[in-house]
Amino acid sequence: MEKLSIIKIGGNIIEDETSLNAFLKLFSNLEGHKILVHGGGKRATHIASKLGIKSKMINGRRITDAETLEVITMVYGGLVNKNVVAKLQALQVDAIGLTGADINSIKSDKRPVKDIDFGFVGDVKKVASNSIDKLIQADFTPVFCAITHDGNGQLLNTNADTIASTIGVGMSDIYETSIYYCFELNGVLQDFSDKNSVIKNINTNSYKELLDAKIITDGMIPKIDNCFDALNNGVQKVHIGNTAMLTKENDNFTTITL
């Protein structure tokens, strides 16, 4: 099986031109087949507020009404995605920007209304790995933004971490797949006050111990649960760290395996 790397970047890199350019340079040097997944974050909030659209939050979670979905489609699918593609082309990466609607790559279901109506938010149902692979086989590098569709003409806002993990699961039928989650920290930390206390390896057993010892807590738990979901469904390895983990010299990041 050939190898495929899926790299997910978040708002902290997207927002800052210097960080973005530095990251894209690293990404362009990465060997082998690769897919980029990006969010959009604060840029969407900023443009929404300029357009007089208030971000609606319930229990700390953003609600995607019709107006907000329009802004997300403009910012994630247009502004961020197309500028990233143009920058990658300048670095000789033959990038192609995609939402889940393009080539029907990621179909999702609009989240059912229970206690909260999240609006136009999609939970991923199906990744068209064969269609995505046609692009890879044509030597194109897919760049996904955090938008999917329901197959009936409706675009849906979808968490970028989930997009990375579900693409990873889908592609692992065809490739030996690794996911790299880039964030602000060097990795999962043993001691949150020491940014160099990176836990280099986590597996199913050590994860249980880290949870019991309350070393991994709060917001990190759903992130790592999401990683184990991917690993349990075919993904080979998941890496968490800052963008320097994409260089061969750096091994100061967290690798999660089963």
Added chain:
Amino acid sequence: MEKLSIIKIGGNIIEDETSLNAFLKLFSNLEGHKILVHGGGKRATHIASKLGIKSKMINGRRITDAETLEVITMVYGGLVNKNVVAKLQALQVDAIGLTGADINSIKSDKRPVKDIDFGFVGDVKKVASNSIDKLIQADFTPVFCAITHDGNGQLLNTNADTIASTIGVGMSDIYETSIYYCFELNGVLQDFSDKNSVIKNINTNSYKELLDAKIITDGMIPKIDNCFDALNNGVQKVHIGNTAMLTKENDNFTTITL
């Protein structure tokens, strides 16, 4: 040689949900290989004005400054393009939305500053017909918006009619290519006050006569000159009319050949 149809739609169809849906239905029923090219028009002006960006015009032509380019990237590349792709997927067309930066498909040069600085406007230099053909051969239907790039990371605003004609010229190395320009009128008119006075066929000779007789005037001249440019560079036929020309029953439109 296999046949390829390139269909260009303008603002009048994009702006109106009912017209757009009706058009996309016709497009989905069109047999053979096809490419869609769309502008964005008033929607961009509308969102720009909401964002407090004034449209700058010199001699009746829009200037694309950095802020305007951002809006165009959001509206053409995101909002319009991705909604069209999602709607086509619902009609079982395996669409893929593109700017000229994606797969390096359309490279352009920033228009040199002479009397007027048009800003971030691109004049098409090179169409990557082989890369576009990889998508077609993979059974994907390309949907282009009116944005190109310079290969150095800069997106550029480019006239959608020109995008359609230059893609047509590029693809005519591989396919027997026809271009369909959809607009409000039934075709090129003999008598502008009679919307049914469609001139069904124009060729190089009859065009000269129509110009001499001042039957074709004003804004229609650069449009038809652009068609002859395409025909002189490999495109087989150019059709001008309303979207009904995509149905087999209707022959009330203008066909231009050499």
